[in-house]
Amino acid sequence: QSQLMESGGGSVQTGGSLRLSCAASGFTGSRNCVAWFRQVPGNEREAVAAVYTSGGSTVFADSVKGRFTISLDNARNTVYLQMNNLQPEDTATYYCAAATLRFTCPRDSPLYPYWGQGTQVTVSS
Secondary structure, three states, X not given: OXXXXXXXOEEEEOOOOEEEEEEEEOOOOOOOEEEEEEEOXXXXXXXXXXXXXXXXXXXXXXXXXXXXXXXXXXXXXXXXXXXXXXXXXXXXXXXXXEEOOOOOOOOOHHHOOEEOOOEEEEEEX
């Protein structure tokens, strides 16, 4: 059974940092995408960044470019989202999602069949 488990959320002040972790289990093959999405109540889920397990990553959200970095530790089957210089508008529930048998990582959430439970990030001013 394929599973994703997020951790690392919390509350920080403006300018602070957090690192989110997404531990994956039960996935096989190399053409997989693991992405981070975020959602504020009442808004659509927004793609933040994605990493391709065969190599390569992309940051989707212009608002986080230069501040957020996605990385993959294959030995630990874990994807990280390092978030620096956090701003109040980064406050959201962050979700880890995975898609298999992909050639590129999509930004559309319906294309990701596997989801974690979410972790809350709150940035106060």
